[in-house]
Every structure is written in structure tokens, then in C-alpha cells.
Amino acid sequence: MMTAPIPTRRDEAWRYSDIQALTRLWPLPAPESIIVPAGGDYRRAIVQNAGDIRQIELVLGKGATASLHVLNIGGAYGRIELAVTLHEGADFHLGAAQIGGGEQNLEIVTTVTHAEPGATSRQVVRSVLGGTATGTYLGKVAVARDAQQTDSEQDVKAMLLGRSATANAKPELEIYADDVKCAHGCAIGELDATALYYLQSRGLPPGEAKKLMLQAFVAGVFDGAEDEEQLQALALAKLGELV
Amino acid sequence: MLEISNLHATVADKPILKGLSLAINAGEIHAIMGPNGAGKSTLSYVLGGRPGYEVTEGSATFDGQDLLDMEPHERAAAGLFLGFQYPVEIPGVSNVQFLRESLNAQRKARGEEPLSGGDFLKLAREKAGLLKLDMDMLKRPVNVGFSGGEKKRNEMVQMGILDPKLAILDETDSGLDIDALRVVGDGINSIMRRPDKAVLLITHYQRLLDYVQPDFVHVLAAGRIVKSGGPELARELEAHGYAEIAA
Numbered sequence: 001m002m003t004a005p006i007p008t009r010r011d012e013a014w015r016y017s018d019i020q021a022l023t024r025l026w027p028l029p030a031p032e033s034i035i036v037p038a039g040g041d042y043r044r045a046i047v048q049n050a051g052d053i054r055q056i057e058l059v060l061g062k063g064a065t066a067s068l069h070v071l072n073i074g075g076a077y078g079r080i081e082l083a084v085t086l087h088e089g090a091d092f093h094l095g096a097a098q099i100g101g102g103e104q105n106l107e108i109v110t111t112v113t114h115a116e117p118g119a120t121s122r123q124v125v126r127s128v129l130g131g132t133a134t135g136t137y138l139g140k141v142a143v144a145r146d147a148q149q150t151d152s153e154q155d156v157k158a159m160l161l162g163r164s165a166t167a168n169a170k171p172e173l174e175i176y177a178d179d180v181k182c183a184h185g186c187a188i189g190e191l192d193a194t195a196l197y198y199l200q201s202r203g204l205p206p207g208e209a210k211k212l213m214l215q216a217f218v219a220g221v222f223d224g225a226e227d228e229e230q231l232q233a234l235a236l237a238k239l240g241e242l243v
Numbered sequence: 244m245l246e247i248s249n250l251h252a253t254v255a256d257k258p259i260l261k262g263l264s265l266a267i268n269a270g271e272i273h274a275i276m277g278p279n280g281a282g283k284s285t286l287s288y289v290l291g292g293r294p295g296y297e298v299t300e301g302s303a304t305f306d307g308q309d310l311l312d313m314e315p316h317e318r319a320a321a322g323l324f325l326g327f328q329y330p331v332e333i334p335g336v337s338n339v340q341f342l343r344e345s346l347n348a349q350r351k352a353r354g355e356e357p358l359s360g361g362d363f364l365k366l367a368r369e370k371a372g373l374l375k376l377d378m379d380m381l382k383r384p385v386n387v388g389f390s391g392g393e394k395k396r397n398e399m400v401q402m403g404i405l406d407p408k409l410a411i412l413d414e415t416d417s418g419l420d421i422d423a424l425r426v427v428g429d430g431i432n433s434i435m436r437r438p439d440k441a442v443l444l445i446t447h448y449q450r451l452l453d454y455v456q457p458d459f460v461h462v463l464a465a466g467r468i469v470k471s472g473g474p475e476l477a478r479e480l481e482a483h484g485y486a487e488i489a490a
């Protein structure tokens with residue numbers, strides 16, 4: 001059996017990746033495949049904290065729903081790749097946070113294909129990056145020719161804690177139907193200095209003030225997760241390491 | 244309590260304060276009035292330690308400590324409270340959580356035990372009641388969606404909870420209607436009019452001083468205090484304007 005060649009940075013999907021780290025992990029195991037039958041409901045939380053590449057293929061049957069919550073925080077290089085196919089009237093939700101410091105390189109790469117009419121997808125992704133860390137979101141939404149009444153949204157924000165951290169964000173739309181709603185928003189910024197000063201003026205030391213603001217920045221993505229408290233606690237602990 | 248001497252400060256290299264001196268003792272309420280651009284807000288931010296406000300000369304001591312050498316959170320723990328002219332909206336951060344963490348950070352810095360969740364809520368409810376601010380607003384994100392008056396009342400609730408020794412209130416009266424002005428004025432009196440506390444009110448207008456009677460009134464113009472007097476000075480200013488007095 002032939003193994004596929006290791007991707008290079010010329011491959012769009014691996015453009016910001018840590019190819020050296022990838023070489024050590026290559027060849028990757030086959031992606032995890034999940035099929036949610038018509039009318040089914042699937043919920044899952046994924047915590048990447050050891051420097052893994054996770055590839056998941058998710059197929060939602062007619063009217064099925066899935067809600068994924070992702071926390072990408074660990075290892076020198078961590079990547080979570082989701083390939084989602086939505087059949088008629090299916091609903092997919094992703095709430096993801098990636099938090100990195102030092103020289104970490106963290107990536108969330110999604111392809112959501114609206115294969116049939118009337119499906120909805122909503123992705124909310126928040127990145128917090130300190131040190132010389134790099135955080136990347138590549139998100140493609142593909143709408144097939146007859147997938148009318150598609151409703152998709154990508155809401156992507158990154159917060160840089162220093163001038164040497166990097167955030168990449170690329171929402172991408174490929175639409176072949178003509179009656180669709182595809183929203184995407186993307187913002188990269190830094191903590192608001194006035195708000196930080198306001199918090200400090202009430203007695204919070206600078207690190208605590210930053211942590212409180214960052215906690216608020218990522219908190220919303222875990223709304224509705226079954227293990228919301230655990231995800232919040234892990235995220236908070238990681239944020240505490242960065243400030 | 245607060246001793247400011249020959250204070251010079253710049254903002255973006257532009258001199259704003261040019262030799263300001265002022266002493267405030269425990270039990271006193273001082274008002275600083277002055278025209279736009281005189282340096283009133285700069286004074287409050289310099290005393291509060293806001294980044295970007297640079298002291299180039301002079302000194303400020305608070306209870307004998309060098310105030311200018313302290314970080315903003317250390318000034319708070321030492322007992323200084325700054326009421327903002329424009330309170331900041333912070334989406335996602337709940338008022339209650341922020342205030343409890345702030346209070347406990349101050350207590351920790353002073354070597355005191357943290358306040359439990361229950362005790363804190365009791366305190367917060369009492370102060371919110373005093374300022375007639377709905378407790379539900381305290382559970383919402385800091386100042387987000389608050390009206391101008393609600394923001395200012397929230398500042399006073401914060402002051403009540405944090406219980407400072409010295410409050411510097413920067414145009415706390417701006418944006419308040421007559422009823423809210425009375426509530427805020429009563430709040431300041433009830434929280435701060437104590438023998439061991441002091442207040443520095445920064446304002447454009449006489450009207451707040453009808454509710455919070457100052458012991459001393461100072462006129463700030465072009466970065467210096469050009470005139471000081473008793474409460475009658477505020478009425479004089481209201482009648483004749485700054486131009487005549489400051490000239």
C-alpha cells in the first residue's frame with residue numbers, strides 16, 4: 001500500500017502548519033468516521049491537549065443534528081480537522097476555542113458541505129494566542145447546486161496577546177445554489193487597553209484582569225456543551241498560563 | 244490623606260498639568276471645577292495611574308505612600324477609587340463576578356480574608372438598593388446596554404462595595420437627569436461622608452454640589468489651581484462663568 005506524500009506548505013490546507021511536527025506524525029491514521037442517521041442527534045466535546053492531529057468525517061442524515069465543542073490547547077502542534085456533510089434539513093453546530101502560547105502552532109480546519117437543501121450550519125471559533133504562537137482557522141463552506149435554503153454562518157475571532165503571536169483566519173465560501181444565506185465574519189484584535197485599565201482600577205492585578213477578559217472572550221463557544229463546566233475550567237487554566 | 248505638590252503631567256508629550264498643588268485631609272470633600280481642557284480629567288487619570296498619562300515633575304502621596312510609584316491595582320488596594328466620566332462597557336464579563344474578584348484581590352493585597360459568595364451578594368444587594376439599581380443589572384455584563392445614568396449609578400455601587408478611603412469622581416454628574424442626580428448625590432454622601440474618608444469631585448456644574456456639599460472648591464485652569472475657596476465659590480462661578488474668575 002502506498003502512503004500519501006507528506007503535505008507541504010504549498011498545499012492550501014497545510015499552508016500555516018508545522019511541517020516538521022507533521023513529518024513525525026506521518027502517516028496519519030484513517031480519519032474517524034461518524035455517521036448520524038436521519039433524525040439522529042450527536043453531541044461531542046473534543047479536547048486536544050497532547051499535540052495530536054485529529055481528523056473527523058461527520059455525515060448528518062436527513063434532519064439529523066450534531067453539536068461539537070472543541071478545545072484545542074496542547075502540544076507543539078495540534079490540529080483538528082472536520083469534514084462535515086449535511087443532508088436535507090440537517091443542522092451542524094461547532095463551538096471551538098484554541099488557546100496557545102510559547103511556540104505552539106494550533107489549527108482548526110473545517111469543510112462543511114451542504115449537499116442537500118434546507119440544512120443549517122453555524123461555526124463559532126475563538127483563538128487566544130500569546131508568545132510566538134500561531135493559531136489558524138481555515139473554514140470552507142461548500143453549497144451544492146441544488147442545496148437551496150442553505151443557512152450557514154462562520155463567526156471567527158482571534159485575540160493576540162503580543163506583537164509576536166500570529167492568527168490566520170480564512171473563511172471560504174463555494175456556492176453553487178442561488179437561494180442561500182451564508183454569513184461569515186472574522187476579526188483579529190488585542191485586548192482593549194481602556195477596559196483593562198478599568199478592571200485594574202478596581203483592584204484586579206493585570207494578569208487577573210486579562211484572564212477575566214479572555215475568559216469572557218472564549219466562554220460563549222461552550223454554551224450548551226454537556227461538559228461545559230469542564231471545558232471552561234480547562235480553558236481557564238490554559239489562559240492562566242498565558243497571562 | 245492626599246498631598247499633591249507641583250504636579251506636572253503630559254499626555255502624548257503635550258503638557259496638561261503645569262504645577263498643580265492640592266492637599267485633601269480625611270473628612271473633607273473637595274470640588275474641582277474648571278473650563279473644558281483645563282486638565283480636570285487628566286488629573287483624575289494621573290492619580291488613578293492610567294497608562295499614557297506621564298508625570299514629568301512633582302509628587303503625589305496618599306497616606307504617606309508615593310502614589311505615583313504604585314500600579315493602578317495597588318492604588319485601589321490602598322483605598323483609592325476612581326469614578327469614571329465614561330464608564331467602560333466590557334462584554335461577557337459579569338458585574339458581580341468582576342466586583343467580587345476585584346474586592347477579594349484588594350482584600351488579599353491588604354492581608355484580609357476573601358469575602359464568601361453569600362456575603363458578597365448581600366453587600367452588593369445593599370449597595371445596589373442604596374443607588375436604586377436593579378440587582379439584575381449587576382448580574383449583566385459590565386455596563387453593556389446600560390443607559391448613561393445607569394452607568395454612573397453602577398460606578399457608585401462599585402464605590403459602595405469597594406469602600407475606598409478616597410474617591411475621585413470625574414464628572415459623575417454628567418449624563419444624569421434630576422432624579423438620578425439626587426440618588427447619586429445621596430449615595431456619595433451615605434458612602435463617603437465619614438471622618439475617615441475623603442472625596443474629590445470633578446465637575447463642570449454647581450448642581451451636583453447642591454446635593455454633595457463641598458468643604459472646599461478649587462478652580463482649575465490651564466493645568467493649575469488658580470483659585471480656592473468655600474462652597475460660595477461654586478455659586479460665584481455659576482453666576483459669572485470661568486472666564487472672569489480664572490482670569
